[in-house]
Amino acid sequence: MSTGVAANPLGSEKISKLLPRFALPSVVGMLSGALYNIIDQIFIGRVVGYLGMGATNVDMPITMIALAAGLLFGVGGASCFSLTLGAGNKEKAARYMGSAVFWMAAIGLVLMAGVRLFLGPLVVALGASEEVLPYSLIYSGTVLWGLPASVLSIGMGHLIRADGKPGYSMLCAVTGCGLNMALDALFLYGLNLGIAGAAWATVISQYAAMFMGLLYLAGKKRLSRKTLKPSVGVTLGILSIGAASCFNQITFSAVQIALNKTLTHYGALSPYGPDIPLAAVGAVMKTNMLFMSVVIGVSQGCQPIIGFNYGARQYARVRQAYKLAVIVSMCVSVSAFLCYQLFPWQFAALFNSGDAVFQEFTVRCFRVFLMLSFLAGIQPITSNFFSSIGKAFMGIFISLTRQLIFFLPLLFIFPRVWGIDGVLYVSPAADLAAFTTAVVLVTRELRRIKGLEEGFV
Numbered sequence: 001m002s003t004g005v006a007a008n009p010l011g012s013e014k015i016s017k018l019l020p021r022f023a024l025p026s027v028v029g030m031l032s033g034a035l036y037n038i039i040d041q042i043f044i045g046r047v048v049g050y051l052g053m054g055a056t057n058v059d060m061p062i063t064m065i066a067l068a069a070g071l072l073f074g075v076g077g078a079s080c081f082s083l084t085l086g087a088g089n090k091e092k093a094a095r096y097m098g099s100a101v102f103w104m105a106a107i108g109l110v111l112m113a114g115v116r117l118f119l120g121p122l123v124v125a126l127g128a129s130e131e132v133l134p135y136s137l138i139y140s141g142t143v144l145w146g147l148p149a150s151v152l153s154i155g156m157g158h159l160i161r162a163d164g165k166p167g168y169s170m171l172c173a174v175t176g177c178g179l180n181m182a183l184d185a186l187f188l189y190g191l192n193l194g195i196a197g198a199a200w201a202t203v204i205s206q207y208a209a210m211f212m213g214l215l216y217l218a219g220k221k222r223l224s225r226k227t228l229k230p231s232v233g234v235t236l237g238i239l240s241i242g243a244a245s246c247f248n249q250i251t252f253s254a255v256q257i258a259l260n261k262t263l264t265h266y267g268a269l270s271p272y273g274p275d276i277p278l279a280a281v282g283a284v285m286k287t288n289m290l291f292m293s294v295v296i297g298v299s300q301g302c303q304p305i306i307g308f309n310y311g312a313r314q315y316a317r318v319r320q321a322y323k324l325a326v327i328v329s330m331c332v333s334v335s336a337f338l339c340y341q342l343f344p345w346q347f348a349a350l351f352n353s354g355d356a357v358f359q360e361f362t363v364r365c366f367r368v369f370l371m372l373s374f375l376a377g378i379q380p381i382t383s384n385f386f387s388s389i390g391k392a393f394m395g396i397f398i399s400l401t402r403q404l405i406f407f408l409p410l411l412f413i414f415p416r417v418w419g420i421d422g423v424l425y426v427s428p429a430a431d432l433a434a435f436t437t438a439v440v441l442v443t444r445e446l447r448r449i450k451g452l453e454e455g456f457v
Helices: 003-007 016-046 049-086 092-117 119-125 133-161 166-188 196-219 231-267 276-312 317-343 342-348 356-369 379-389 393-420 419-456
Strands: none
Touching: 003 317, 003 356, 016 049, 016 166, 016 196, 016 276, 049 119, 049 133, 049 196, 049 231, 049 276, 049 379, 092 119, 092 133, 092 276, 119 133, 119 166, 133 166, 133 196, 133 276, 166 379, 231 276, 231 379, 231 393, 231 419, 276 317, 276 342, 276 356, 276 379, 276 419, 317 342, 317 356, 317 379, 317 419, 342 356, 342 393, 356 419, 379 393, 379 419
């Protein structure tokens, strides 16, 4: 072990101590991001009703695209930073970080302008029904102003964690989430601003988190004229590593659009109508995001540990970090599954202003749509593992399995046979298929790394 590697705790401290240190801030950051959505959903459901909830579900693909951009350059920049730092090249590592910030800002502005320009046709294309459309125009038309801040705050959280300050990254996320909760209560209950108030609460809190991140990076002199100037080589390196996390969100956005349209179509053919399934499944998915954000946070917290040690050829630590992350993620997934099956009525009531039909369908969604959610933790851990060791293609492939390769095709098959119930059964089928694929591929990779470990020793 070289002196530089030994001096860095990523290469020498026990994995069982490193993982909580890096994963906890990442988990809190991801939870805070999930809470942005679920808190809005709860407040809107109780104050505005399920039509307002439908509007937030329509907006979800836009939110996911912003998240995808943040992950593309945040995860990509952080992974390249860690791998390069582990190899001892500090100057190039700083260039990865600065370039990532530059591109996040640029893409956030482009995304904001695009949504503003095509807002009306866009929300219709995303699945807004005739009754949901007025709410969507208000909500999405307000939230779009926060898209640059959303991209930057998400991405900078990863960069700050990779820079060895997971606690500050957590503080940024918690501050934004706490502010969002306070402003939701003020704007919806205190000032009666309706769905627009929930949207402005989100925008303001996103900018608060963004400015905190920029202050840190500027204070650490990670942002300068030299580092912010992107080069082709640095940019391609970031894109190749961050693509897996990005594509996972892009496919989620595409699948969400198809899901919204399928729910409204088959919902209209059922006793529930087009809007209740749209709102109910949105509530279920956002609740599940709250639990899955813990799993994703663990996988992201592992990134600097796995990336640094793989770059330093400490393969035993790489395998150990992955296995510990899997154990934690499975514990979380199983706990979430038990909650969904045992307490679906209580979860559904959080979003309900008193509609019995909405309550009934939402309870069914929790039990059926999330029937095999205890298997869902393996895929994100494995996808991020491959990305962290520089195998971008495998990371991308695994990240696409659940949403694009399995969920989307089944979404066009199951409802044709079972109607609105078929939509709900798509999710557990996709969970099972993605789990099986990830286990087969990672088992082979861990054997290869075991061989490198024995050869290196």
